[in-house]
Amino acid sequence: MTDNATITPSGQPLGISHRESPTEAMFARFKARNQPAFIGYLPYGFPDPDTSLDALRTMVEHGVDAVEIGLPYSDPVMDGPVIQAASQIALDNGERIAGVFHAVETVAEAGGVPLVMSYWNLIYHYGVERFARDFENAGGAGLITPDLIPDEAGEWIEASDRHGLDRVFLVSPDSSDKRLAVVADNARGFVYAASRMGVTGERDTLGTSPETLVARTRAAGAANVCVGIGVSTPEQGAQVGRYADGVIVGSALVHTLLSDDGRGVRDRADGLRDLAAKAEALADGIHNAR
Template sequence: MSKVADVIEKSKSEGRAALVGYLPAGYPSVQESIDAAIALARNGADIIEIGIPYSDPVMDGSVIQAATTEALAKGFRVASAFNVVRAVTEATEDLGTAVLVMTYWNPVMRMGVDEFSRRLAEAGGAGLITPDLIPDEASEWFEASDKYGLDRVFLVAPSTTPERMAMTVAATRGFTYAVSLMGVTGARTAVDAAARHVVDSAREAGAPRVCVGLGVSNAEQVREIGAYADGVIVGTALVSALRDGGPEAVGRLAAELRMGLKRTTVAEA
């Protein structure tokens, strides 16, 4: 019922966490964003997050803000995101990669929740990550995601109360996105100590799969998080690699990050 869940469960069967990589659509061009996502998948990412550039990215750090601002300045439109998703899913079909779209909720509302969901499903997308949407306000998304068989990934954080944790976990399909620190996105030199607590809290609330994001930038951090989470999400470091070295650099970094997940176990943490 969930392509994302199937991918994560396959990773578990291999004795490791899943590698999840984020890249913004349309940066530095539409074709280069496609090429970078394909390179990401072919060098070890199990799940690809395609971000939709947004004019007010309140949760994004400076690197991703700069990338999405550039994409918008070059004329990127939301409709182009479906072309990116389709191209990536078709090119990585042999790998079994799941492709999610990460977006603030306003672009979905402006297109129409049903229309957006239909077009995403037709493009081969697995679902949506919605950082600024809470389950209380997601009734249209529940209906559309069920109608089109899409995963819905909600976020939890160190500040999430037990009651809201339970509500969010129950509403999620695919994986629960655990934010490992408070604040905007961006690569850090150390993994926040709250990450493991958020994962434990989500599991206590019934989450079958929890992936950790925000701040992961190198193989050592991937290994650390992969010892207790079901997936490790990397964004800013990949966008920086794309900015500085193009799609080939994204592929190289993905291969390095994947090395951090080789047969990771709790005992190795």
């Protein structure tokens, strides 16, 4: 139960939820099997709201353990061309933040761990407490905020504590040891280690900096560290899965639903078929990495 009798300096109730973190429970299961988890990303509303729900369900049914449901945004500073194109299609189709909770329910009902990845401005304008309440009620696990640092996340930290939600902050190879410690101390669920500086996208090679970053982040106190940005093949997934607690794949999955010119959508049946095949291949590489 949440005790709302005490009020914080910001005027919000201080009650803390004792709900177990579904994300941490997932990692515990995988660690017991000495396996990394597979986290897949797809923007809600792409290619259209109904098909996106089918796509999210397809991902879980074909090996994705946790799903980052993206909230499309008009100024996606971290996103590469593939995700930007998909997000713009979703926005053009009239995607609204309220609809994402149907996506959260879909992932949860399919047996996956539902995460939302969003730029902070969208959450702020929706209402932090309102979002946390609606997200919890839909069965959500946690929020990934690429442009929100712990130092400026007081309202979200309070709301996530009240509703038992994970908060996932990002670190990069350029993060100082002090910054890593701050992130590790304030994160819940896992820390998102960006494999390199720059935007998302498929890459031919990953280099050694992600492995070093994972080791540094663990040394700073993080219990679970997942690597994303640039992972696009089963071989790369296996490479990262040898040392990370989870492997995050976005653009390679989104790509299966885009047309060849990268500006439109593929035939629905063909796209879902290729998404299933891509998810299965990546899951096989990641889950058998060790």
